[in-house]
Amino acid sequence: MAVSYQAVGWNAFKKRYDTIMASGIVAFLVSFVGAGSFLHPEMSLEILLMRGIGVSAFLLLHLILVIGPLARLDRRWLPLLYNRRHMGVTLFLLAFAHGVIATLTYHVGSDMNPILSVFTTDAGARMTAVPFQAFGFLALAILFVMASTSHDFWLANLTAPLWKTLHMSVYLAYGLLIAHVVFGVLQAERSPVYPLLVGLGILAVAGLHLLSGWRGRDLDRSPAFDEKSGYLAICRVDSLVENQPLGAIVNGERVAVLRYEGDKVSCVSGVCQHQNGPLAEGRFVSGCLTCPWHGYQYRPADGTSPAPFTERIPTFDVRIEAGMVWVRSTSNPAGTYTVPAAIDHVRGGRLNE
Amino acid sequence: MSEDPFFIGWEASPERQTSSWRISLWGSLVLCVMLGLLLAGLQTNPGKGIFAFGEIHRYRGLLISDPVPFLVSKESGGHVYLLVNPLKYGFSVDLAREHHLQQVSLQGSLIDDGRNGMIEVFPGSISNELGSGEVPRPALSSAGTHLQLRGEIVDSKCHLGVMNPGRFKPHRACAIQCIAGGIPPMLVVQTSNGALRHYLLVGPKGETINQTLLEFVAEPVSIRGTYRTIAGLHLLYADPNSIERL
Numbered sequence A: 001m002a003v004s005y006q007a008v009g010w011n012a013f014k015k016r017y018d019t020i021m022a023s024g025i026v027a028f029l030v031s032f033v034g035a036g037s038f039l040h041p042e043m044s045l046e047i048l049l050m051r052g053i054g055v056s057a058f059l060l061l062h063l064i065l066v067i068g069p070l071a072r073l074d075r076r077w078l079p080l081l082y083n084r085r086h087m088g089v090t091l092f093l094l095a096f097a098h099g100v101i102a103t104l105t106y107h108v109g110s111d112m113n114p115i116l117s118v119f120t121t122d123a124g125a126r127m128t129a130v131p132f133q134a135f136g137f138l139a140l141a142i143l144f145v146m147a148s149t150s151h152d153f154w155l156a157n158l159t160a161p162l163w164k165t166l167h168m169s170v171y172l173a174y175g176l177l178i179a180h181v182v183f184g185v186l187q188a189e190r191s192p193v194y195p196l197l198v199g200l201g202i203l204a205v206a207g208l209h210l211l212s213g214w215r216g217r218d219l220d221r222s223p224a225f226d227e228k229s230g231y232l233a234i235c236r237v238d239s240l241v242e243n244q245p246l247g248a249i250v251n252g253e254r255v256a257v258l259r260y261e262g263d264k265v266s267c268v269s270g271v272c273q274h275q276n277g278p279l280a281e282g283r284f285v286s287g288c289l290t291c292p293w294h295g296y297q298y299r300p301a302d303g304t305s306p307a308p309f310t311e312r313i314p315t316f317d318v319r320i321e322a323g324m325v326w327v328r329s330t331s332n333p334a335g336t337y338t339v340p341a342a343i344d345h346v347r348g349g350r351l352n353e
Numbered sequence B: 001m002s003e004d005p006f007f008i009g010w011e012a013s014p015e016r017q018t019s020s021w022r023i024s025l026w027g028s029l030v031l032c033v034m035l036g037l038l039l040a041g042l043q044t045n046p047g048k049g050i051f052a053f054g055e056i057h058r059y060r061g062l063l064i065s066d067p068v069p070f071l072v073s074k075e076s077g078g079h080v081y082l083l084v085n086p087l088k089y090g091f092s093v094d095l096a097r098e099h100h101l102q103q104v105s106l107q108g109s110l111i112d113d114g115r116n117g118m119i120e121v122f123p124g125s126i127s128n129e130l131g132s133g134e135v136p137r138p139a140l141s142s143a144g145t146h147l148q149l150r151g152e153i154v155d156s157k158c159h160l161g162v163m164n165p166g167r168f169k170p171h172r173a174c175a176i177q178c179i180a181g182g183i184p185p186m187l188v189v190q191t192s193n194g195a196l197r198h199y200l201l202v203g204p205k206g207e208t209i210n211q212t213l214l215e216f217v218a219e220p221v222s223i224r225g226t227y228r229t230i231a232g233l234h235l236l237y238a239d240p241n242s243i244e245r246l
């Protein structure tokens, strides 16, 4: 993990992060329920609460989904990414409260099992009768799985790639919740502001993902390949900025090429062991390549976290020739030491031997 | 902010970040409050009904079982109250028949939208009241008017005050359960000036057609039938085959 990291679940930043998140949610709920009951005193309190909690969960989901691309586009958003998991767990709790109130309000009190009622009572295939509640229930189930596996314990046990794949289902939950809102409350409310805001939300989520993907498209161009030696030409040496890695794709894998300590160049996997964070967007800090998401650290030469941490990522052999950085197309096993290539300042770069 | 802001959460120093933390806190509070006010304020008027949940009063009067169970009250100048059971259940058909055209006393909680009253009858509270001055039997208006109406089918209990709003898509499942449970279905018609008119829906012969209506609940529909009144209640003796989705 990290050199100066202290093994505590909480730190000052996390506490402030959570304080801002919790006070924002409370402020939203108080103003929503307060204004709602002032302007519409006859509105049922449970419906007002259900709506306020549901809207706050929906807004929080949008925030969660745009943090990633925002942080890629502008590093000043990185602090929001640091504790995103707490947002995810909070989102589930809000969604759960919304679901419980909705089920108690609309589905309890008849002969039918309330959960069965959620899925069957309003079934129909017409535009005016699309069963929106089932979408919400399925999304809640996904959020539950995500929240309950959000701890690093599950990350370690499920392995990072599987965990990451599991957590990509947030996009499925998002789609289901859009359907839940569009076929649900938007069919009842008259103000055009609501559909407008939902549309803007979809545009923001999709637009920011596309934009950040487009910005990172240079990564995907295939580098030149030298058949004989099995090395790929990644970039010119002089395009490397010291302590700031460069991302590339080698044999389908994301890698981070780093120039550090003046004239050394190393290459490691670009995928953080923690939660698959983009190491190519990290920085060289305290002798280690540091992940931008939660600060996990890896020594560039051996892809290993400093003691007492044990994370390891694959390394790649590097050589410098004619001013170009070449990376071997096959990776070394995670944690393998490779001699960093050295930049020859007189000749503008050559093989490190 | 430096030229290359790189943030490491475990390293973030509270002292260095005091100002940005305050700005973030206040900024998010202001934004959340404004969003809360905006989104709450734009909601559609939910209706004006009340449900005196937990307040149980005694009501006396003449019980009529058909075409829907209701009570013509003795105390409040012949005010009419539809009768329903707690939760999503209509008033027991057997009990209504047993007490049909009898002077009764019952306990329950009031549901009222200002024009239509309803009592959620407390289970087991109904008894015959003899010799305390009879309420005359109300008459059904004889010649009905044939009408075609456009509106939304709701359950009368939620719509008259148990839930505000007790209409539209989000309430659809609840209305279906209520109507399936025997609560009188009601057609809500919006007039050109935005006012709402309510018609209790029964079959051509005054029979219940709740089950037939279930698939049309909370959707815009057109329905034909004969309009009649009894004791101030507006009834549509509807032809179930005439219902069309709009």
Ligand code: FES
Residues within 6 Å of the ligand: A272, A273, A274, A275, A276, A277, A278, A291, A292, A293, A294, A295, A296
């Ligand atoms: S530190 Fe969490 S993903 Fe890298």
